[in-house]
Amino acid sequence: MKLRVLVVDDSGFFRRRIRTMLDADPTLEVIGEAGNGREAIEQTLRLKPDVVTMDIEMPEMDGIAAVKEIMRRRPTPILMFSSLTYEGAQATLDALDAGAVDFLPKRFADISGDTDQVQRQLQRRIHEVSGQAGRAGRLRQSEAPGRDTVTPEPRANVARAPAEITPPRPSAVVRSGRYGLVVIGTSTGGPVALQKVLTQLPANYPLPVLLIQHMPESFTRAFAERLNELCQIQVKEAEDGDSLIPGRALLAPGGRHTGVEHKGGRLSVRIFEAEPGQFYKPSVDIAFNDAARACPGKVLAVVLTGMGADGCEGARLLKQTGSSVWSQDEATSVIYGMPGAVAKAGLTDRVLPLESVGAELARLR
Template identity: 40%
Template structure:
């Protein structure tokens, strides 16, 4: 296995020291450079180019987003944003994701050294995931075994009896799950949808606070309403609800209407929100009234849930390998038999409308 060379660009000496030590301790990862700002990074990259860049967004001399755009224009490279967990930081990070960053790692303002040490597994997983990303796809669209225990959706919601069948209703639901590369992929899909689109529920793996900024950004671009889900929200035509970071989102049926529950719970497949949790709830409460879509992402979250949806009578679609930034989640869903058909990213909006009888 090829060694992953990583460069850390952060004006905090503590971050550079602690992150560097975490990376150096991980098998198959090497700290190539650790520098205080993008201008120093550019000089170092003339000597040796990294496979992955860990990048702060607020730095002196040149901000992280300007540097990111420069990299993506000149030589697309996987970039993981290391951002402060604040509302302002969330807005800035949305701009970074739109510019082609692969994913986000959050850092607090206080207790930084202890936090980074405790989040070593997450940091290493983000670097490994980024190293597999088809970053040229991100650039084109832009304006190894984990250590922790891996829980299934059983930890949040028990599986429904297989014999249970649901009556069809006039209300339709689209459930979408995605991770690495999903922010730009979702933007492409959702901006193509008209106001008459069936109600949509989405899990995008993203930290707390960032999902609200992400939803607000999409809401300003789309014909449909897009917002971060609140407990009890109604799933309505022309509305997309995005699960809040740090919470699970489940679909609930009340008569012929659908609502979402936003709840606490353990990490499932090492994620909260988890695609498997959402998909299981959709299988249980919507069945054949639903369409399940699994898109670009690392790992297997959503594969088991999509199979449950298919067994419950739902239509199921995966983003195809050629259009994925990381063909992990869709690949596993196909492997397990949960996918009826795989389509390019540009065709997913048509699937949403055709499968559910909108046109």
């Protein structure tokens, strides 16, 4: 059975190009088009698509408002198209908060050309998000009844209900002073997941944190600034040579790799260019491998929601050097690819629901 796709964009040219690229896949069918958010809502309710592709800036009703309404009335996997600007990054993060599953950069040169790589990427992403059936939206609604989206309170007003903690395995009981570094890797669903985890950490958190989120270069600064506003700990986009210090989380910049090194008695990050052919930039595997070598036996790695298996090989080296690995459970993952790969390989010490990850990290001393 074909996946049924609704294409939403105020540009007729972009709608036609997206339709052409999707029509090239015999397993996909474009069942309708919409030119603004209101039309998107109407057609989603009427046509019941499996996936919606959604522009952000549109007349009458923008994409963010449309995502909120669709998640309220008929949760559906939504793939956003976003401009690669700072403002576009902020709007895309708002759309992900509202319930969209993932996003793709909207480059005129890519869409207007005959680039097979762009076509394959779009087709693959449609298939990857199709199975989520509005999971992101449903999770938000279940966590906050009566609200369309969940937006954490600013750092000065953070109020949290006690999370339900899953009992730890005997081998996973935290020992005082065991860890020297927390590294969190994630992809699809990660922006919202990281907000939920990091807002539970106190300002005086005793460990340094390194965040690896698959995200374009132009997005990571905006995301780090958003996290810094929401969290009690400090969050900043990592720069080459930045020290990994307690109470601060460094977010790996997009488009390059971020590693860890131990020099002069301190841990710091190194930022370096990716080699040709490396798909994930930044890479969770590379960060995990570096952390395992720089801080052997003292790393706590956490693998959250995301497509693919990035982080699995790095988790293997971490385990071989005596460090610990936690992973998010399937029920609360937007996409269970990355945490699922680690769990299936037998590399995870604990499998936790998202609402428990932050609470358990906060217990570390």
